[in-house]
Amino acid sequence: MSNPLLKVSDLRLRYPGTGFRTASPEVLRGVSIEITPGETLGVVGESGSGKTTLGRAVLGLARPTGGTIKFDGRDITHMNPRERRPLARDIQVIFQDPYTSLNPSLQIADILTEPLIAQGTSSQAARNSVRQLLDSVGLPANAAQRYPKEFSGGQRQRIAIARAVALKPRLIVCDEPVSALDLTTQSRVLDLLIDLQRQTGVAYLFITHDLSVVRHISHRVTVMYQGELVETGQTPEVTTNPQHEYTRSLLLASPTADPDRQAERRAARRLLRLANS
Numbered sequence: 001m002s003n004p005l006l007k008v009s010d011l012r013l014r015y016p017g018t019g020f021r022t023a024s025p026e027v028l029r030g031v032s033i034e035i036t037p038g039e040t041l042g043v044v045g046e047s048g049s050g051k052t053t054l055g056r057a058v059l060g061l062a063r064p065t066g067g068t069i070k071f072d073g074r075d076i077t078h079m080n081p082r083e084r085r086p087l088a089r090d091i092q093v094i095f096q097d098p099y100t101s102l103n104p105s106l107q108i109a110d111i112l113t114e115p116l117i118a119q120g121t122s123s124q125a126a127r128n129s130v131r132q133l134l135d136s137v138g139l140p141a142n143a144a145q146r147y148p149k150e151f152s153g154g155q156r157q158r159i160a161i162a163r164a165v166a167l168k169p170r171l172i173v174c175d176e177p178v179s180a181l182d183l184t185t186q187s188r189v190l191d192l193l194i195d196l197q198r199q200t201g202v203a204y205l206f207i208t209h210d211l212s213v214v215r216h217i218s219h220r221v222t223v224m225y226q227g228e229l230v231e232t233g234q235t236p237e238v239t240t241n242p243q244h245e246y247t248r249s250l251l252l253a254s255p256t257a258d259p260d261r262q263a264e265r266r267a268a269r270r271l272l273r274l275a276n277s
Helices: 051-059 081-089 108-118 123-128 130-136 141-145 153-165 183-200 211-217 235-240 245-253 259-276
Strands: 006-013 028-035 040-044 066-071 091-094 171-175 203-208 220-225 228-234
Touching: 006 051, 028 040, 028 051, 028 066, 028 203, 028 228, 040 051, 040 211, 051 091, 051 171, 051 203, 081 091, 091 153, 108 123, 108 130, 108 141, 108 153, 123 130, 130 141, 130 153, 153 183, 183 203, 183 211, 203 211, 211 235, 211 245, 220 235, 220 245, 228 235, 228 245
Parallel strands: 040 203, 040 220, 091 171, 171 203
Antiparallel strands: 006 028, 006 066, 220 228
16 A cells, blocks of 8 residues: 555644634544545535544644644644745645635636746746646636636636646645535536546545535545544445444435435435434
């Protein structure tokens, strides 16, 4: 087995209080995960489970109060923004909302070249890469001269993906990247991410509330509840034979277009509620 690309060990995080407010309860409570090169680890949980905070900690946007985060063997837990800047080549992010994650005042070409130029690529070389980036996510070359408002939600998320892969990162944190999209568009975007992973070997930390999405894209899955990991395993095992009650409830809450499966899940949810009452 490959050495882990990302290793998070016993991570703890508590947001500090402000003014007269006391510090928050621990948002992360001893979280440990590993991701190997080219692997997708799905992190699934409801709102408030701590999954997004875990992603923010890996990105350096939230400061842990305990534990370690190592990338390719290097401790990055407490790096300041200046120290982390070179890491942007290796660690990128795709945010949830394609409607707010792109600067509406910039043309797509400028959105795609911005991270390249920030990392030292010449303006001309960055411009030359735009056509290839657009092609890699299934968008036409003439998209470069258009603005985000001219695209659908799925197309905007493809642009966000192109921006994320522009620097050829080794790890992308995907924070609910398809939750704002309809089911058909979700499937297309997930297939695109899988294709890019096969072509480049990039690893994904894939954060979502939906186990059906995890089933589509992840090699392994870990389930978070109230800041802790409650179940971890290979995706087929966890999504077909969940061992923890919370995982079972998430599975039953996953959307499906099949009316028969919808009815089955409603009945199963009722039984689960009765068993817990």
